[in-house]
Amino acid sequence: xGRAPCxxxxxxxxxxxxxxxxEQLRGYVRTHGxxxxxxxxxxxxxxxxxxxxxxxxxxxxxxxxxxxxxxxxQEDRVICSLYASIGSRWSIIASKLPGRTDNDxxxxxxxxxxxxxxxxxxxxxxxxxxxxxxxxxxxxxxRRPAPPPSTPAHQAATCxxxxxxxxxxxxxxxxxxx
DNA sequence: AAGTAGGCCAACCGCTCATGC
DNA sequence: CGCATGAGCGGTTGGCCTACT
Numbered sequence: 001x002g003r004a005p006c007x008x009x010x011x012x013x014x015x016x017x018x019x020x021x022x023e024q025l026r027g028y029v030r031t032h033g034x035x036x037x038x039x040x041x042x043x044x045x046x047x048x049x050x051x052x053x054x055x056x057x058x059x060x061x062x063x064x065x066x067x068x069x070x071x072x073x074q075e076d077r078v079i080c081s082l083y084a085s086i087g088s089r090w091s092i093i094a095s096k097l098p099g100r101t102d103n104d105x106x107x108x109x110x111x112x113x114x115x116x117x118x119x120x121x122x123x124x125x126x127x128x129x130x131x132x133x134x135x136x137x138x139x140x141x142x143r144r145p146a147p148p149p150s151t152p153a154h155q156a157a158t159c160x161x162x163x164x165x166x167x168x169x170x171x172x173x174x175x176x177x178x
Numbered sequence: 179a180a181g182t183a184g185g186c187c188a189a190c191c192g193c194t195c196a197t198g199c
Numbered sequence: 200c201g202c203a204t205g206a207g208c209g210g211t212t213g214g215c216c217t218a219c220t
Contacts (some may be wrong), residue, residue, distance in 0.1 A: 017188090039205065089208090183220105188212105193210100196207095199203085
């Protein structure tokens with residue numbers, strides 16, 4: 001017995017977003033904010049979309065501080081280093097790169113960085129296997145309160161240090177770590 | 179010039195977890 | 200305390216574009 005779906009897939013539009021829909025969502029969020037309820041947002045905004053779809057679109061493309069492409073060597077190193085230490089925690093990695101989104105970082109890793117990283121031999125020294133993650137656990141998440149308009153989400157990038165590895169209560173680790 | 183293969187990116191799917199009741 | 204619901208997240212897929220044969 002699964003959960004009820006968050007929206008009626010037969011009734012909501014799916015697939016690529018049109019410029020009109022983008023503008024509708026952007027305009028609504030600008031005026032009213034997210035309001036802490038993505039499920040209700042598409043109705044309020046007059047969008048025939050699933051709330052999850054709206055959230056994804058906003059976070060990955062419509063937010064004003066988003067950057068696409070043009071990854072620098074430094075960013076490559078940050079991604080590689082964090083991937084080595086915490087695994088595929090894309091949201092955490094993205095939070096260290098202002099203007100980058102988890103989806104963007106994930107795509108970048110899967111299509112480019114992984115190829116650069118994988119040929120690397122596994123060496124015993126610290127940092128030698130810099131792009132080989134210890135594991136990719138689904139760690140517990142601390143939900144952030146809805147950020148006020150003056151605090152962009154990417155300011156979370158200033159958090160001090162990556163979380164400890166493999167501390168999930170229910171799914172300690174999906175990988176081979178012990 | 180046409181066909182095919184591979185790469186890239188946007189979006190969806192389904193799971194986990196936090197929170198409110 | 201347990202359940203239901205919504206948010207957040209990582210993995211995967213589909214389609215378009217470009218390069219190669």
